[in-house]
Amino acid sequence: MAEDLLKSLANLDEMLKGMEKEKIIDPHVGSHEAEPVEECPYCIKNGSYVRVSDDSMKAWIFLYPPKDGDDYYSHDTIMQFLKENEVNKGYHTSNIAAIAKKHVYGREILVANGTEPIEGKNGYYEFFFDTSDKRKPAVREDGTVDYTSMSSLTNVQEGSVIAIYHHAVTSRNGFDVHGKDIQAKAARELPALRGRGISNDKNPDEYVATVSGKIDYVDGHVDIKNVHEVSGDVDLVTGKIEFFGDIHIKGNVGTGVVIRASRNVVVDGVVEAAEIYAGGDVVLVRGIQGNQRGHVAAKGNVSAEFIEHANVEAGGNIRSNSFINANVYAGAKVIAEGKNGLILGGSVRGLTGVSAINIGNEMETKTFVAGGYSEEDYNRYVESFQKETDAQKKLSEIVEKMTEIVKQKRLGKDINSEATDRLLLALNEKKDELFEALDKAKKEKELLAEIIEKGKGSVILANEKIFRGVTICVEGTRMQVPQNTSFMRYKNEAGRIVTSVIVVN
Numbered sequence: 001m002a003e004d005l006l007k008s009l010a011n012l013d014e015m016l017k018g019m020e021k022e023k024i025i026d027p028h029v030g031s032h033e034a035e036p037v038e039e040c041p042y043c044i045k046n047g048s049y050v051r052v053s054d055d056s057m058k059a060w061i062f063l064y065p066p067k068d069g070d071d072y073y074s075h076d077t078i079m080q081f082l083k084e085n086e087v088n089k090g091y092h093t094s095n096i097a098a099i100a101k102k103h104v105y106g107r108e109i110l111v112a113n114g115t116e117p118i119e120g121k122n123g124y125y126e127f128f129f130d131t132s133d134k135r136k137p138a139v140r141e142d143g144t145v146d147y148t149s150m151s152s153l154t155n156v157q158e159g160s161v162i163a164i165y166h167h168a169v170t171s172r173n174g175f176d177v178h179g180k181d182i183q184a185k186a187a188r189e190l191p192a193l194r195g196r197g198i199s200n201d202k203n204p205d206e207y208v209a210t211v212s213g214k215i216d217y218v219d220g221h222v223d224i225k226n227v228h229e230v231s232g233d234v235d236l237v238t239g240k241i242e243f244f245g246d247i248h249i250k251g252n253v254g255t256g257v258v259i260r261a262s263r264n265v266v267v268d269g270v271v272e273a274a275e276i277y278a279g280g281d282v283v284l285v286r287g288i289q290g291n292q293r294g295h296v297a298a299k300g301n302v303s304a305e306f307i308e309h310a311n312v313e314a315g316g317n318i319r320s321n322s323f324i325n326a327n328v329y330a331g332a333k334v335i336a337e338g339k340n341g342l343i344l345g346g347s348v349r350g351l352t353g354v355s356a357i358n359i360g361n362e363m364e365t366k367t368f369v370a371g372g373y374s375e376e377d378y379n380r381y382v383e384s385f386q387k388e389t390d391a392q393k394k395l396s397e398i399v400e401k402m403t404e405i406v407k408q409k410r411l412g413k414d415i416n417s418e419a420t421d422r423l424l425l426a427l428n429e430k431k432d433e434l435f436e437a438l439d440k441a442k443k444e445k446e447l448l449a450e451i452i453e454k455g456k457g458s459v460i461l462a463n464e465k466i467f468r469g470v471t472i473c474v475e476g477t478r479m480q481v482p483q484n485t486s487f488m489r490y491k492n493e494a495g496r497i498v499t500s501v502i503v504v505n
Helices: 002-022 075-084 093-102 375-410 417-455
Strands: 031-033 049-052 058-062 107-113 124-127 161-166 194-196 206-209 213-218 221-225 227-230 240-243 246-249 258-261 265-267 275-278 282-284 287-298 302-304 307-314 318-320 322-330 333-336 342-350 353-359 367-371 459-466 470-474 477-480 485-493 496-501
Touching: 058 075, 075 093, 075 107, 093 107, 161 221, 227 240, 240 246, 246 258, 265 275, 282 287, 287 302, 302 307, 307 318, 318 322, 322 333, 353 367, 367 459, 375 417, 459 470, 470 485, 477 496
Parallel strands: 194 221, 227 246, 240 258, 246 265, 258 275, 265 282, 275 287, 282 302, 287 307, 302 318, 307 322, 318 333, 322 342, 333 353, 342 367, 353 459, 367 470
Antiparallel strands: 031 107, 049 058, 058 107, 124 161, 161 206, 213 221, 333 342, 342 353, 459 485, 470 477, 485 496
16 A cells, blocks of 8 residues: 555656646646645546536636546547536636647646626616705704704706716626526616606606706605795785795794795794794794794694794694794694703693603793693594494484385375475485584594594603603693603503603713
8 A cells, every 4th residue: 555655656746747847838827736635525537626616606627647548638528527527607718728738737727717797787867956855954063953954945947957867787697617697686777757847858868847946856756846935024014925836935924924835834034923824844944933823834844943922733743942832733743952952831742742852940830741642632532433323323213214204105105195205305304414424423533543543652752851840641641740850751551651761872
């Protein structure tokens, strides 16, 4: 055994010396000296082998010289050897040809390369206007809230390019040396922009404004809308402003003024005891001092620097630095934020919750803060449910009675036909009234059920201080704050208010 090993080593040494003398490796063929290995999983046929990288993206071949008297390995023999070792694609043809022609043995030579997949690039729009969400105010470094950031209007001129579409870059699949395809993630085209006031008739990839006005972009939908702007103050001389679109008042709004907009209202100055109604959002950059007569109503959100002695209601959130002696209702949250973040006096309710930095004061000013549905909401829901039930019962009785009368008439058992007809007419009118009452009760019940469901799980947060004299109400359950405290959370659990401490990180 030892003699055989010595002979093998001697033969190997002679072969290596001979190859060193011949210098037969093509300079363009990538290679490196093979390191001796005790056991090789790739070994086949007199120690020759094919090695494939772990990721199957490269393959090398190592060939021992043929035995004395045997023919040198031909190109076809090498290819057959590769295929036997499942190297089926990406052949390095020049290296394989060099091995066959110049008899390159005793070292690993790269013989196959896989191709990496090329990922595509999704199509995208290049916009030429600000598409950022301005519904949230910016908080300054000193803690105050900059509501002017919410009043910025993005205007475009008719004929200006508002967007250019860049098409997706096609992806390309790859493969490994075994011939297995490597799938590339397909690139996705975006749908065409939708909206009003835009056109891509001349070039399908270029969108142009067809009107001048304010531009909004939400979820692939572009709208260019007219904006009514008032450069100065609005007072009783101006009287009433109604506009089917947005209204932007750059001055103050005086007492007695009525403003109605189908979309948003922005007032840069102070609002006095005026009335503002908006189908969208209301932004009061300075705030409102309503003298208990000012009223703001919005289907969207309301934001103001301060809200004092005014009635404010919104379908969404209501945000302000301070709420003082105000009557406030939000269909979502009431948020007192900024440097003061104060709720003091009055009544504040947020259907999904209230968050403030400070609630009340040392003088124990009576302040009512509520989250979720009210006790009145729940009682009205029960009442509307009962009304619906009663109307259905009465309606069923009338329909049954009318059916019996009509049946008797058809059988000829109607003794006083004229009186019966008058009775049927009266019953039919009553039936219509009950149908109307039933429909009204049902709609009221569904609306209140939606309010109650939305108000479930609401929370009141006092992120710093809350004072004695404040009444908390969560989902119809009330409690008075017994003493001055801080960092408190109030939530309704099983009909009672549970308090917990806010952990400050």
